[in-house]
């Protein structure tokens with residue numbers, strides 16, 4: 001099994017000059033072993049615990065050959081954050097991007113930065129890295145100064161070489177001085193998790209001088225992936241490893257009555273079946289043996305009463321359910337307007353009203369790789385290789401799950417397929433842990449497709465009811481927003497509790513760590529400054545309290561696409577009712593200049609003609625295909641997105657085709673425009689998929705969306721021929737989040753375009769051909 | 778268990794396997810080739826694509842017994858870091874992917890497509906890829922890469 005060595009032991013054995021917290025097993029991070037002995041004094045320094053983020057060398061070290069190793073609790077989930085970080089480090093240190101190497105998310109070597117979530121990796125997570133690099137630079141210059149006969153302030157750095165500009169021949173490399181630099185300087189630590197920050201002696205550069213940040217450096221991970229040399233977590237192989245498969249109950253509430261593994265025993269390589277309450281897994285020497293055994297083992301389950309409402313009645317059920325929790329924002333409005341703050345009377349006094357309800361279904365993470373983990377739980381120690389995007393939280397959760405001191409649990413993060421929140425990679429890790437614990441051997445669990453699509457965590461279903469009051473000039477005087485949603489925190493999105501995991505629920509552990517997450521106006525939606533606004537948010541209890549395939553958690557931008565679908569469709573309805581252009585109405589009521597700017601930039605790129613919707617083709621056109629255009633705005637923690645969709649709607653079949661997207665995007669300072677453009681394009685396609693195709697189906701017993709046939713997503717034919725991205729750069733602002741915001745406006749932009757084309761309003765997502773056809777009939 | 782001889786990327790291997798075992802698991806678990814990848818095991822996503830007799834096939838759906846004795850090509854054998862295959866180079870130049878977990882399917886399907894039809898039309902490209910899944914939505918970059926690899930203006 002992986003041997004745990006303290007940092008100090010490692011150093012004594014001739015470890016690196018500047019090392020992360022502790023060791024590392026060579027198979028995972030062999031490059032770390034390549035460093036030369038360091039002066040052991042520094043390592044013995046008792047003033048700071050070796051794993052303290054207050055130590056510079058906990059974050060960064062420089063090899064004698066000039067390679068810069070950076071240790072971060074953030075991880076790559078497929079959007080290029082490793083490259084953005086490399087650019088930021090390279091910028092501060094003046095080293096080539098190719099000299100920066102990362103250890104990400106290994107809990108034995110990296111500080112707890114909360115992992116990945118909320119599009120914060122660059123906006124928050126890069127801050128300590130930038131400061132650490134600036135401080136390392138300051139320390140290295142200080143160490144080089146006597147030798148170069150100059151003040152540190154006079155020295156320059158080019159490609160990792162420190163130069164005295166007065167005597168350009170006088171130079172020394174970072175690698176050569178690194179041994180003399182005091183890189184275990186004490187940093188000042190503030191915050192924790194996502195907001196963990198450190199500051200030291202160095203001052204980061206003025207962004208106006210950036211040369212690497214802001215350029216389209218190729219992503220460091222793409223070439224190795226395309227060349228087939230990249231290792232995902234699915235490729236981790238540990239000596240003596242068994243293959244595991246898990247078997248889920250056939251219905252919510254079904255309990256295991258009898259296990260007969262006799263048929264499995266005939267399968268080559270079969271080792272055993274592990275049963276713990278309703279958790280069942282099989283183990284075999286080979287992966288195929290495990291798959292066959294999981295099909296062969298004869299399980300008898302109880303037949304519980306139907307526990308779920310029928311899929312058809314979901315939204316009725318949500319509206320009728322007594323909310324589990326509610327939150328109201330006080331009605332507010334500028335004190336000068338008549339009736340300010342009184343939404344009810346504004347609505348009752350209105351000369352006309354617009355009222356509409358919108359529905360957004362459960363959606364599945366349905367990750368490309370269904371989830372995989374390797375666990376080695378033996379002799380009071382646990383090592384887990386997992387692609388879960390919050391490794392430090394996972395460490396806490398696993399420790400609690402198996403009641404092991406947290407110091408004995410180590411998560412080695414290794415990239416899995418694209419992860420957009422809390423997909424279930426966490427649950428696969430817990431499965432592997434329980435199976436390894438039972439077997440006393442390392443176990444690799446690879447989820448099958450149905451484990452992920454049907455049993456992975458779900459994005460919550462959301463219904464929103466909106467009402468607007470219009471005065472006699474058809475001006476909006478008040479808006480009321482009411483949401484009802486399952487909580488995106490029903491399974492805590494931090495897998496930091498033992499009850500978080502599906503395996504825990506199946507072994508009978510109740511879920512006590514869920515949190516209520518509210519869907520509110522201005523929270524997951526733009527905050528239009530109408531004279532009176534009231535936002536009422538209800539959380540409804542989960543459909544089934546036991547282990548359920550409809551457990552909800554974070555899926556890319558929790559509730560953002562659902563709530564923005566409602567509000568941005570509604571704004572369009574108000575514009576249509578007022579007879580004004582939908583961009584003009586938004587520009588009037590959204591006050592943030594950057595939100596206005598993305599709408600204007602998108603309009604300009606799209607050649608938007610100012611006019612109200614609908615276009616009126618439905619009456620005038622003889623053909624089957626109607627064309628329309630729609631717009632929507634997305635705002636999220638200081639990032640602004642304006643999306644325009646152009647669609648063709650076939651009024652005979654209901655099929656809709658997005659022919660063009662224009663997306664104007666402002667996330668502050670842009671670190672890598674090329675990578676950002678690709679991430680936005682991909683987010684547009686993924687959110688199109690969610691808008692048009694994706695809906696988790698279920699019957700009254702369980703989820704029936706189990707694979708790519710029963711949970712269809714966008715394919716090549718859905719991809720718009722034209723996707724125009726307009727990037728708005730703000731070098732004077734800090735870099736903001738870019739992973740999620742562009743998933744917000746897409747569904748409404750498409751639905752608004754359908755309205756523009758047909759005059760028919762689609763208020764239920766996804767906008768499948770059958771639904772559009774029915775609406776047009 | 779039976780013994781099979783497999784020719785993968787020009788190298789021959791003798792493996793002991795259950796004749797029904799899908800080729801995917803033999804390539805991954807017995808031969809430790811990390812590409813193809815497991816995505817669904819149902820023939821629905823393409824992550825496990827390999828080339829057998831010049832056709833892109835889904836290795837999760839063909840038993841090892843039927844692949845024995847036929848030339849099998851995988852991503853690992855396409856090019857090397859020093860000499861990437863032009864299709865790989867096009868995908869790298871276009872920075873086509875997000876997580877890249879799906880890419881084995883797209884790259885190997887592109888190989889089979891362009892081997893048979895070096896200059897496919899936009900329609901032909903889209904049709905050839907209709908059976909593949911990319912959960913991240915990297916399709917715009919993928920289309921650009923295939924156009925680039927087929928000599929179209931990127």
Ligand code: FES
Pocket residue numbers: 814815816817818819820821822823824825826835836837838
């Ligand atoms: S893994 Fe073979 S098609 Fe999906």
Ligand code: FES
Pocket residue numbers: 078368417418874875876877878879880910911912913914915
């Ligand atoms: S790039 Fe992530 S699945 Fe295709």
